[in-house]
Amino acid sequence: MSNPTIGIIGGGQLGSMLSSAAKNLNIKTVIISDDKDAPGQFFADEFIYCKYDDNLKIEEFCSKVDFVTFEFENIPYSTLSKINNIKKVNPKPAINKIIQNRLSEKNFLNKNNIRTTSYISVKNENELKSSQDFIPGILKTCILGYDGKGQYKINNEKELDDLKINFENHYILEKLVKLKKEISIIITRFNDQKYEIYEPIENKHEDQILKFSKIPAEIDKKIYNQSKDWAMSIAEELKYVGTLCVEFFIDRNDNLYVNEIAPRVHNSGHLTINAYNVSQFENHVRAVCGLEQIPLKKISNATMVNLIGDQITNYRKFPKFKDNEFFFDYLKKEIKEKRKMGHITTLV
Ligand code: ADP
Numbered sequence: 001m002s003n004p005t006i007g008i009i010g011g012g013q014l015g016s017m018l019s020s021a022a023k024n025l026n027i028k029t030v031i032i033s034d035d036k037d038a039p040g041q042f043f044a045d046e047f048i049y050c051k052y053d054d055n056l057k058i059e060e061f062c063s064k065v066d067f068v069t070f071e072f073e074n075i076p077y078s079t080l081s082k083i084n085n086i087k088k089v090n091p092k093p094a095i096n097k098i099i100q101n102r103l104s105e106k107n108f109l110n111k112n113n114i115r116t117t118s119y120i121s122v123k124n125e126n127e128l129k130s131s132q133d134f135i136p137g138i139l140k141t142c143i144l145g146y147d148g149k150g151q152y153k154i155n156n157e158k159e160l161d162d163l164k165i166n167f168e169n170h171y172i173l174e175k176l177v178k179l180k181k182e183i184s185i186i187i188t189r190f191n192d193q194k195y196e197i198y199e200p201i202e203n204k205h206e207d208q209i210l211k212f213s214k215i216p217a218e219i220d221k222k223i224y225n226q227s228k229d230w231a232m233s234i235a236e237e238l239k240y241v242g243t244l245c246v247e248f249f250i251d252r253n254d255n256l257y258v259n260e261i262a263p264r265v266h267n268s269g270h271l272t273i274n275a276y277n278v279s280q281f282e283n284h285v286r287a288v289c290g291l292e293q294i295p296l297k298k299i300s301n302a303t304m305v306n307l308i309g310d311q312i313t314n315y316r317k318f319p320k321f322k323d324n325e326f327f328f329d330y331l332k333k334e335i336k337e338k339r340k341m342g343h344i345t346t347l348v
């Protein structure tokens with residue numbers, strides 16, 4: 001095959017960065033998105049705007065590409081499997097189905113002897129009011145949550161009694177972990193037992209949104225090894241192809257828990273663009289398109305700070321950066337509160 005074309009579902013910043021990585025490999029990109037202002041259109045070779053149930057547009061998309069991937073996990077399973085019948089989708093839609101739902105995701109992890117927070121399924125008012133054992137906790141929608149959306153922190157029994165929830169959605173209630181630290185592992189699986197794995201990344205969240213990441217993570221050897229082992233067994237168990245992120249909690253007694261799995265490239269891995277010979281985005285494109293696997297080498301330690309909402313404004317006006325600082329503007333049309341607008345990676 002001459003150089004393949006990769007189709008990317010979703011046109012946010014992750015789709016943009018995947019497109020840039022593909023371009024460096026001489027691979028063409030077609031982005032399909034249900035947002036006509038999606039910034040990915042400025043980075044891809046071609047952009048298709050449609051709703052994800054528009055069969056004609058989806059067929060047009062499939063006819064233009066050789067391989068398909070996605071930049072966010074909440075694509076309807078029916079859409080993904082329809083596409084997969086025409087062009088190969090990686091990660092496989094069946095994996096997405098497990099991970100899209102917090103309950104099946106956590107059940108999958110526990111079945112594989114990987115520790116998660118304690119949790120209980122909550123489908124109605126009665127189940128919620130009788131779940132005192134999980135307080136203090138966080139109630140989360142099973143599907144369609146991100147950046148803390150669809151989450152309710154419940155500090156005590158009074159708050160539990162007072163909470164009014166619309167039970168159209170299925171929820172889980174997770175016991176609150178007394179956090180010491182959060183870390184993530186980014187891993188790209190190419191094939192059976194064939195991986196490239198980045199070192200653990202330390203993350204800080206503000207208002208449940210990632211604010212800051214750095215390598216190296218300040219963690220002990222046991223957690224370093226355990227997090228890598230768990231990430232590898234998750235990727236292997238899922239027979240995953242592409243880049244995957246596993247988010248972890250470390251509690252005050254140094255217990256490690258998997259918080260969640262993102263079946264895609266991840267915000268905490270943005271620093272890999274500048275800190276490694278091959279970024280998480282390039283590795284994803286390589287794995288999905290069946291290209292050569294290149295051994296990872298770290299070039300530098302790094303920090304990454306997210307620019308959220310109008311934090312980007314000054315950097316746009318006065319783009320003055322040192323040689324070791326790398327500014328990324330996602331070119332989103334509108335600045336909104338809590339919206340990720342860009343980031344800065346600093347090599348240290
Ligand atoms: P999202 O899908 O929105 O990223 P997460 O489940 O990862 O949702 O939660 C976002 C952040 O909220 C986490 O990174 C963590 O900082 C905090 N958080 C979520 N669940 C818990 C928990 N059970 N205990 C302590 N902190 C939590």
Ligand code: MG
Binds near residue numbers: 247260
């Ligand atoms: Mg998360």
